Amino acid sequence: MYFSPERNTRFAQRLFEHVRNGTTDQTADMLPYDLSIYADASIAAAERTHIFEKLPMMAVHSSQLPETGDFVTVQLNRSQVIVARQKDGSVKALINACRHRGATLVKQESGRRNLFVCPYHGWSYAGDGTLKAISFAETFGACRTQERRLVELPVQERHGFVWIVEDPNGSIDVAAHLGPQMDALLADYHLDRYHVWRSATFEFAQNWKIMLEGVLDGYHVSFVHGATIKPYFYLNMMAIEDFGHHHVTATPRRTIDRILHEPPGQSALDDYAVFGNLVSPNSTFVLHPHHIEHWTIYQNPGQNADETGRCRAVLRILTPQRQLDERGEAIMEKNWKIASAAILNEDVPVGDSIQVSANMPHAGPVLLGLNEVGNRVFHRAWRHYMQIQQEAPR
The missing domain is CATH 3.90.380.10 (Naphthalene 1,2-dioxygenase Alpha Subunit; Chain A, domain 1)
Structure with missing residues (x-):
């Protein structure tokens, strides 16, 4: 019932x-x-x-991310986003754009990965958005990796859905919104x-x-x-x-x-x-x-x-x-x-x-x-x- x-x-x-x-x-x-x-x-x-x-958007159903390392890509109102299941069971929502030159990082609708590798110049990111490696780093120049992590959006998992706020400077409280x-x-x-x-x-x-x-x-x-x-x-x-x-x-x-x-x-x-x-x-x-x-x-x-x-x-x-x-x-x-x-x-x-x-x-x-x-x-x-x-x- x-x-x-x-x-x-x-x-x-x-x-x-x-x-x-x-x-x-x-x-x-x-x-x-x-x-x-x-x-x-x-x-x-x-x-x-x-x-x-x-406002929080009902972006992804939790069943689409059953295991650690699972991800889906989703189009919000104006942003393409990677939603990834983390090692601790939580989820993160990351703007699907490489922090080097802005190329789309992931074109698959879903899958399971430990790293997201940019197809343009090979920069790689962990599932939490951390920049892990810069290709040919010795000739690229000094770069603070923390400043080049993927842009993260406010996200909360509640009632079987992953809710996302599209503004990275915003906040999220699904219970209060409902x-x-x-x-x-x-x-x-x-x-x-x-x-x-x-x-x-x-x-x-x-x-x-x-x-x-x-x-x-x-x-x-x-x-x-x-x-x-x-x-x-x-x-x-x-x-x-x-x-x-x-x-x-x-x-x-x-x-x-x-x-x-x-x-x-x-x-x-x-x-x-x-x-x-x-x-x-x-x-x-x-x-x-x-x-x-x-x-x-x-x-x-x-x-x-x-x-x-x-x-x-x-x-x-x-x-x-x-x-x-x-x-x-x-x-x-x-x-x-x-x-x-x-x-x-x-x-x-x-x-x-x-x-x-x-x-x-x-x-x-x-x-x-x-x-x-x-x-x-x-x-x-x-x-x-x-x-x-x-x-x-x-």
Whole structure:
């Protein structure tokens, strides 16, 4: 069971009531805002300062680094990073650039090494970033090796993930970032017991916020996912536990009808609802009966630092077992196809169209309704991180 018995009972009570009455959780008021938040280059630049280089990012799952010497390379918002498992079991996050002339040090996605050797001039570094050797040192000249160690980023391993702050001069406290309620919820999930079954990186022609909001949105299922998801769920129906900047939501499956006669909480809800989780600023994951679908979404400026209408999304599928049997593999392949069809073929085109509208100068303000509870939490968190004090004009 994903939840504690107490939380399972709370959600069961609320979902049973919604199913019987055809209702959903709602916010106290609507939220108007301007589409320019998806297209304004100055906003994107401020996001880099206040969000992507300041806050902890769920960069790597711990199962990707099981042994000493294991490493993975990961693209953060603007930095390529080596994440390496140390001899004492800790992890370090190192900028993937040689301190001699800046060449990319490691091009492999993952592996196990004692040394990272630059392909340009052969400088070598230990897994903790220490410069170990300079090729032809006798002719290179005097060099303080401590000053030429790899640039290290603040990093912390918690709840089965390696969290990284992209600013090397920043600090990291994942528990404080999550707050006591979300921190306790992630502890209940025991994500450290999961394994990455498959991961993929996608690039989309839409702002990162549009992509994230689409994954959080339960209002659109009737219209966008008619052939893939709609038949399995009660529509426009959601219960939320709001933790300020983070949340968990529950959406009932049609199968919940089988347990409506029971006292709430008698059965675990894992097979009768899906649970969406927002870990602000840029991660969301959905709890399914057999797996967890985890998204982390970044800006994607590429060669153009002012580019706002693109994003890069990392999808990980987490499973409780490291190795799946034939039936388990078949189930996961089916779920991967469903997720791909729903997100890539259905959600993404709509999100791309929102970006088209955001690029127009006269599209006018837009609106979050009372029933868009998960998206409202995201906008609240985004405004807090961006230090925006006033609500948008109504």
